[in-house]
Amino acid sequence: MTANILFSARPALWPVYRPLLSRGLEEAGVAAALDTDLPPDEVDYVVYAPNGGLWDFTPFTRLKAVLSLWAGVETIVPNPTLTVPLARMVDTGLTEGMTEWVTGHVLRYHLGMDAHIRGLDGQWRQDVPPLARGRRVTVLGLGALGAAAASTLARLNFDVSGWSRSPREIDGVTCLHGPQGLERALSTAEILVLLLPDTPATENTLDAHSLALLPRGARILNPGRGALIDDAALLAALNSGQVAHATLDVFRTEPLPPEHPYWAHPQVTVTPHIASETRPETAAQVIVENIRRGETGDGFVHLVDRDLGY
Template sequence: MRILLYRGDGQIEPWARDFAAALPHAETVAWEEGASTPWGPYDYAVLWSPCPALLDTLAQVKAVFLMGAGVDAILKFGDLLPPVPLIRLGDAGMAEQMAEYVAHAVLRYYRRFDEHEQQARQGIWRPLPPRDKSAFTVGVLGMGKLGMPVLRTLRQLGFPVRGWSRTPKDAPGVDCYAGMAALDDFLAGTRVLVSMLPLTPQTNNLLDRARLARLPQGAYLINVARGAQVAEPDLLALIRAGHLAGATLDVFRNEPLPAPHPFWGEPRISITPHIAALTIREEAVRQIAAKIALLERGETVADLVDRNRGY
């Protein structure tokens, strides 16, 4: 068995080492653009953020495994992408991290820690009154493998929670909304909005000025999905106009976030460098190796990407 490995950031050596240990009977080959990489055929490809030069090679494999839960970095090639099965990671330790990140961001705004931090920088000692948790509804866009653990965590913390999904879902203790026709009502009752949707043509710029303005006065945005879902100039304008209280952003349309970007200078926007849920390499390798074993036995695997839906 031959397995092709590729990462757009070049950080492939640890993955090659772990795959060699997990699949000692397989030959793992690190593919590098422009390098004298041994040519195929390959049985499987494991990659992240592929380059166009790799596409022809992918046509030879039985399946392509992705080193993360997101699929937009490969689906962007559209019809140029060979019609082979695409398999994303399941949880692989990301759900717990995502729940921790979102819970921290929600609590920071709810408990007014952001305001107390600002006062402390000015040398001001002034306790701020507590907020009413019963009126502090948190809405999560996306009720999938990462969205549901976030909703459960927030519910355990005592927040009223609501979830929105493309198709109807049912979850205990969650006020559920589905479909574009229900999106405005979902937003209108949401004090903190958490975006966890995959990036598709339908979700690109989903949170533009009109939709962000549907949020109540003083609402807050947390984006841990993809930066392209938010119209960044619209978000900034609504924060500076006082309609939105601020935002915690882990993802951006262009990453790394460029130095002159106005988000850097806006104190009501908290920025982290796409770290809300990092892939745990050891768990990812174990998961991919197990799925390869299933495929080799002719069995089906979970987390197959639906190209029509975009995730």
């Protein structure tokens, strides 16, 4: 039997994904019809991104699963018409890219590179950083992305703590969980990395109260989600010196409006949502594997828990 697969994402992605998915499905032994326009009542799987224009899943009466091309699913989960299994993207290429971005900016902060890049104004200041083992880094969120970043930093000998909603175990990382664990994780974070999902429970994780728990002069990296930070509270913490610097890759409104105070703030570095991206070559492999599983009854992977929102 042939599996009918609807590709619903930005049209520009179709020429990229079509050969990758077709080849992968053939190699996996899955007979499939793959297109951007199929009768809804004949579709078995939807390869999906919210910006593809599809929102109403009601007509898809034989749908087996929706397979997201995005790691974040906060815009998909609330859809009341989506009642079949939803799988988020857990992509090795995306994970590697995020780990590289986080590691690079942690090292930048750790080594004090900004001062040398901007220039020392003729002053011979020999501010030697500690070794990595003397620098405390905290990663909030220990899913696939957070765990990979924390592990890499630990292998570089940073003193790494990580926090998650539920217990985790990662070699070389002090893993904390629960409300008390969060306070402890924040209290030691000289460099704080935010890699939590965007859910009602994580919105404004960094507010005035939690920012005050950080060691004075802490530095913040947010490649996770814009809603994790109370922007007004962060700006106040930057202005008071409680936070020395923030590098932000994600924002509540994107692109970040030209008038937003982050652009002009001397203690903020803005990067335009480039920390990582789904890589078609590896993402196609994830999609193919889930379709194969759906056709053989092995059970889908990376399924979203609707109650938790990720």
